[in-house]
Amino acid sequence: MTPGDQRPDASAAQPLRSDAERNRERIIAAARTVFARDGLNASMASVAREAGVGIATMFRRFPAKAELVDAVFIDRMTAYADAVTTALEAPDPWHGFVGYVETVCAMQAADYGFADVLTTTFPAAKALEHRRNEAYEGMLELIGRAKATGRLREDFDPSDLVLVHMANAGVVSATGSAAPDAWRRVVALLIQSFQAPARGPLPASPEHEALYRAMLRPGPSGVAAPESDG
Structure with missing residues (x-):
């Protein structure tokens, strides 16, 4: 050579x-x-x-931004999935359900990015979406158990939890540091509205496919990848 x-x-x-x-x-x-x-x-x-x-x-x-989101929020999405597991272990399913809602909404309030993550789906973020799907399966069981106690209204739909997260993200964003605990009142009002007996009928819940499309809304702003170091 x-x-x-x-x-x-x-x-x-x-x-x-x-x-x-x-x-x-x-x-x-x-x-x-x-x-x-x-x-x-x-x-x-x-x-x-x-x-x-x-x-x-x-x-x-x-x-891609989705890869960065995946790396940054996988631990928070794991904590989100763990919150479902903890709720399922509660002796009282209704208290477990309420505790889950309050815990996850508190996580949103503590981190604006995570508030967005819970209301946006990232098909390219495989690890993140895998944990989200695991949490969703647990959520279905949690809702079923809470209904079986007679404390959660029968017409409560899993999509309602997505709407709760969307509503809470909006409140957190709108109030910011000016009224940092405002979300707590909103969440308490929502939880009370979920309790049985229902005070009246609800409008139809959004179709799951439509809600998924909403969570696939145009991605957050970014910049194009550069061609070279320049």
């Missing part, structure tokens, strides 16, 4: 791999801060600025 044919020692690439991993963790930490503060409408560029990396580095680590 001639000198010109020599390849770099494999160990020389290790610092680059370590640096890349540090950049990835820095981006995830920055995204947690930015999304919690500004919600998912925050741009990839704002995350890059918070992380102190170039936009090209950002897109090398996370070519």
